Amino acid sequence: MALVNEHFLKLPGSYLFSEIAKKVESYRLLHPDRKLISLGIGDVTRPLPPACIEAMHRAVDEMADEETFRGYGPEQGYDFLRDAIIRHDFAPRGISLSPSEIFISDGAKSDTGNIGEILRWDNTMGITDPVYPVYVDSNIMCGRSGVLKEDGKWSNVTYMPCTAENNFIPELPKTRVDIIYLCYPNNPTGTALTHQELKKWVDYALRNDTLIIFDAAYEAYIQEADVPHSIYEIKGAKKVAIEIRSFSKTAGFTGVRCGYTVIPKEVTAATFEGTRVPLNPLWNRRQCTKFNGTSYITQRAAEAVYSPEGQAQIREIIGYYMKNAREMRKSLTSAGFRVFGGINAPYIWMKTPDGMSSWDFFGLLLEEVNIICTPGVGFGPNGEGYVRFTAFGRHEDCREAMERIREWEIYKRIS
Numbered sequence: 001m002a003l004v005n006e007h008f009l010k011l012p013g014s015y016l017f018s019e020i021a022k023k024v025e026s027y028r029l030l031h032p033d034r035k036l037i038s039l040g041i042g043d044v045t046r047p048l049p050p051a052c053i054e055a056m057h058r059a060v061d062e063m064a065d066e067e068t069f070r071g072y073g074p075e076q077g078y079d080f081l082r083d084a085i086i087r088h089d090f091a092p093r094g095i096s097l098s099p100s101e102i103f104i105s106d107g108a109k110s111d112t113g114n115i116g117e118i119l120r121w122d123n124t125m126g127i128t129d130p131v132y133p134v135y136v137d138s139n140i141m142c143g144r145s146g147v148l149k150e151d152g153k154w155s156n157v158t159y160m161p162c163t164a165e166n167n168f169i170p171e172l173p174k175t176r177v178d179i180i181y182l183c184y185p186n187n188p189t190g191t192a193l194t195h196q197e198l199k200k201w202v203d204y205a206l207r208n209d210t211l212i213i214f215d216a217a218y219e220a221y222i223q224e225a226d227v228p229h230s231i232y233e234i235k236g237a238k239k240v241a242i243e244i245r246s247f248s249k250t251a252g253f254t255g256v257r258c259g260y261t262v263i264p265k266e267v268t269a270a271t272f273e274g275t276r277v278p279l280n281p282l283w284n285r286r287q288c289t290k291f292n293g294t295s296y297i298t299q300r301a302a303e304a305v306y307s308p309e310g311q312a313q314i315r316e317i318i319g320y321y322m323k324n325a326r327e328m329r330k331s332l333t334s335a336g337f338r339v340f341g342g343i344n345a346p347y348i349w350m351k352t353p354d355g356m357s358s359w360d361f362f363g364l365l366l367e368e369v370n371i372i373c374t375p376g377v378g379f380g381p382n383g384e385g386y387v388r389f390t391a392f393g394r395h396e397d398c399r400e401a402m403e404r405i406r407e408w409e410i411y412k413r414i415s
């Protein structure tokens, strides 16, 4: 008899986005004539940059020719891409890394979800709340999160609330934790940390011997000068941080699949007896055993993101989304809502009016103005009372949604 991994049975039943889809679908069935606008999903809508398309076409042609055909590539990724990453994402910021410290992957979700495999199951962990669900769920799967308590929190997880009251800047945990996940610029709140604020976390990690897993999937959206693009801009971070990046939001690769993880040679964890072990070779071994590399065609496309044309094209795409974000911030603010984020990230985090719950407001917005948002509580207990809007839609849709909200007379009714 095969026994199941019972930790999977502890996973919360319904996944946020399927719950939303269900509610939207039943509304659509009852009101087939209404035009719904989705500002809910976290997926890009602009097509791939032409530089990437051209690179992929060239790579496909190489695959068609015996002379240039490529089979299995290095599990860690091709040097042409690892070199381009170092040259463009790190060297200009004064961060020196070697190619062996970069691991190319099929995206940041896999890496953030899998990285826990090289760490003992009984480490304590800290997350910001609200949070990208992968960090908690992947830890539930291996038993690291503990058990679900009545307040909706996991017994072995330290929650660091991010709310309007603390301006979405999490407080350092009062007791020490072994592993901390940070995502900046943040999904779902759309907020960022300044250099000085991030430094507090690196200093905490150095003081407490904590490992930081830093998800920088939205790095390319940073607009403000004092927001660090990489955690390694902070002194000492190479000792305590793993950084994970993605081409998904940077260059529209959500359907192409490419990301990378940086594990500096200096990052270590301890054995139970106290011996320090570098994590880089462990991850290398894990990848070589369980991963056979990102496709050559995809890696050529990712390399093209760093060409002068590619850089100009991604700046234009990101500019397109950030224009949505600016208009949304402006419209929602003038409609009387309290909004956060949307300056260094393509997400707007909005307080519901009059203390309404996330799901109640989601329902009201769907029924009265036919707009789909994401209930904040789906990202964690401290997301209650907020909703998330994404700026990934088309301009026209975004503008129409904002017009509908401006004309919506919700405040007259609830007050």
Ligand SMILES: *Cc1c(COP(=O)(O)O)cnc(C)c1O
Binding pocket: 042, 106, 107, 108, 109, 110, 132, 183, 187, 215, 217, 245, 246, 247, 248, 249, 253, 254, 258, 259
């Ligand atoms: C979208 C997103 C990712 C990217 O995941 P991929 O697997 O690279 O598409 C990673 N982290 C966060 C917080 C995200 O929102």
